[in-house]
Amino acid sequence: MATRSRIGVMMDDSTIKHSYCHFDGYPHGVGHTLLKHYSDIEKVKELLSFGDMSFLAPKVTPDGIHSFNNPEQDVTVFYGRDRAETGVDSATTSMDEYLSVKYSSCIDYKYVFSGGHWWVYDNLDKIGWEKVKEELLQRGFGEASIQKLLPLVSLASGVKERLSVLTQFLSQSPIGMQGVSELEEVFRLLEQLGTNLDHVDFDPMLARGLSYYTGAIFEVKVHGVSIGSVSGGGRYDNLTGVFGLPGVPGVGFSFGVDRLYDVLEELNLFPVNRLAGTQVLLAHFDQAGFDYGLRCLTAMRDAGLKAELYPEVTKLKKQLEYASKKELPFVGICGDEEIASGTLMLKNLATGEQEALSLTDAIAKLKSAQ
Numbered sequence: 001m002a003t004r005s006r007i008g009v010m011m012d013d014s015t016i017k018h019s020y021c022h023f024d025g026y027p028h029g030v031g032h033t034l035l036k037h038y039s040d041i042e043k044v045k046e047l048l049s050f051g052d053m054s055f056l057a058p059k060v061t062p063d064g065i066h067s068f069n070n071p072e073q074d075v076t077v078f079y080g081r082d083r084a085e086t087g088v089d090s091a092t093t094s095m096d097e098y099l100s101v102k103y104s105s106c107i108d109y110k111y112v113f114s115g116g117h118w119w120v121y122d123n124l125d126k127i128g129w130e131k132v133k134e135e136l137l138q139r140g141f142g143e144a145s146i147q148k149l150l151p152l153v154s155l156a157s158g159v160k161e162r163l164s165v166l167t168q169f170l171s172q173s174p175i176g177m178q179g180v181s182e183l184e185e186v187f188r189l190l191e192q193l194g195t196n197l198d199h200v201d202f203d204p205m206l207a208r209g210l211s212y213y214t215g216a217i218f219e220v221k222v223h224g225v226s227i228g229s230v231s232g233g234g235r236y237d238n239l240t241g242v243f244g245l246p247g248v249p250g251v252g253f254s255f256g257v258d259r260l261y262d263v264l265e266e267l268n269l270f271p272v273n274r275l276a277g278t279q280v281l282l283a284h285f286d287q288a289g290f291d292y293g294l295r296c297l298t299a300m301r302d303a304g305l306k307a308e309l310y311p312e313v314t315k316l317k318k319q320l321e322y323a324s325k326k327e328l329p330f331v332g333i334c335g336d337e338e339i340a341s342g343t344l345m346l347k348n349l350a351t352g353e354q355e356a357l358s359l360t361d362a363i364a365k366l367k368s369a370q
Helices: 027-037 041-048 079-083 123-138 143-147 159-169 174-192 239-243 257-266 287-302 316-325 336-341 359-368
Strands: 005-010 016-021 053-055 091-093 109-114 117-122 217-221 229-236 250-255 280-284 307-309 330-334 343-348 354-358
Touching (some): 027 117, 123 143, 159 174, 250 257, 280 316, 316 330, 336 343, 336 354, 354 359
Antiparallel strands (some): 005 016, 109 117, 330 343, 343 354
């Protein structure tokens, strides 16, 4: 089951132009992509100009061949442009109408770009329980059935408290009580393992946007960061049957590499030298210096050093600025004197010190600084 959302932007006349998005509508899904890749109003308008979309990706326009069934990586898939469907254009309404029941059917989250910021509206939080009830009634649910949902909508915090509510809520359902018993066993085992249960939550309203799950689902978040889940998965009993191996149940999960990168970035956990993979940049003044630098480059790489040669003849200042921007520790200057003497002027960019060394001595010094 997909987590559906609507994405909108406030126009100059205070109306909202908005489109439907079918998959991954959670704040840590669509919301995260919007925040990271669509922070400019013109890009948001470009996105919405193509109408309703199957799923949102960092880019709007593909570089090559792109279709609904064979999408280009990191490119948004639109029902109109990429599947030639009709009646899937963006809508333009007032803000009140955008947030009303009319555009809330089966929608979990609504997003609005306004004032240079993204705002997210949870359907239940925004329109309230009474409006949600009204929508459910319009969709054919009975009053008695709707009232049964109230304990789930207003669940107390804390795992034990929630399990207690579920025990009462599902008391007449044998399979429901089996599920509660299994959850209690999970938390008992976690406690026996010494797991810090402050970092484990139970949310009966959690849903994931894939239909093959047949049991428990879970998501993993990193404590103390604004980014949503970095991993998710669950139980599936029939998935292997799709691949010709029926009757093999399993539990699986996946990690979001881009989310993990963002977490490392937010927590400042990347090594200080993450941009300094190259240890030395060979700089030069002319073609003769470039050719000499090529020979030095080969010798350095053969010695196991990470070295690079500036790829074009240009001013030394520009080459030094390049090295500084990349936070490289050393620059080896290949001038006429160095070519004539077979040496290298090695400059330490952190201290400003420089000295003329033979290529062998320069390599030794760079290796000792690793």
